[in-house]
């Protein structure tokens with residue numbers, strides 16, 4: 157059985173003057189998935205979402221959102237979607253609560269108490285005037301607004317931008333709950349680790365094109381991490397013998413400064429577990445594992461995409 161698609165695009169294109177912001181995007185997002193779009197600045201993520209929401213019209217190609225063409229879906233389609241725009245402009249003397257009431261009036265059914273429950277979870281005061289809210293608090297209000305009516309589809313443009321780590325964790329919990337309820341989530345980020353925590357599937361966008369679509373599990377297998385470990389009581393020879401046995405290790409460099417410590421720097425491709433187990437045999441004075449680098453991972457996926 158094939159799952160119904162929440163989102164589908166075929167050869168979607170959008171040009172701004174000479175800029176091809178979207179250059180033939182083909183995507184299929186099954187209903188009920190948490191689908192992430194990653195890509196560097198200017199890749200076209202915001203443009204894609206704005207076309208899907210009919211904020212702007214495509215120059216070419218087709219899009220279907222919850223089975224409808226966004227250009228003709230109108231308010232009935234819009235009510236089934238929760239949208240967090242990339243650049244959220246919230247100004248004025250209206251309170252967060254009044255603004256949410258206004259949105260609730262447009263979007264239809266909202267469970268009583270939903271706004272307060274969501275605001276409390278994200279740590280947002282709904283009685284403040286929106287114009288006085290900090291960037292992070294505006295982002296929280298944007299999230300409450302998107303989740304408020306439990307829409308079938310959530311389209312979230314860089315949802316964690318401006319949120320502190322604790323609020324980010326709460327947001328991830330909201331996403332999991334949305335997925336468990338069967339809602340579809342389409343979110344963008346330029347942080348790979350965030351997509352990995354939140355999403356089941358990921359598309360990599362670059363220069364307006366989908367470079368590859370992958371499950372997050374598959375992506376994890378190809379993740380690159382840079383590791384620097386300072387080890388004590390071991391010779392370079394001894395360390396080299398053990399470290400070269402780590403699966404996925406490359407670019408190993410050993411330097412004996414400052415003595416008596418030995419600094420080992422290397423790259424791990426794929427699971428990190430073998431590395432952790434190998435290092436456990438040493439006295440580890442320092443350990444730095446850098447997040448998988450988006451650019452490197454994207455390049456790798458790009459390469460895989462070409463050879464597939």
Ligand SMILES: Nc1ncnc2c1ncn2[C@@H]1O[C@H](COP(=O)(O)OP(=O)(O)OP(=O)(O)O)[C@@H](O)[C@H]1O
Pocket residue numbers: 172175176177195196197198199200201202203204242346
């Ligand atoms: N309204 C517009 N007018 C002119 N050019 C635009 C407009 N909107 C987007 N672009 C251009 O289209 C390209 C894609 O931009 P877009 O904002 O979709 O990328 P993005 O992946 O969301 O990037 P970011 O992470 O920086 O927000 C960029 O080159 C951008 O300058």
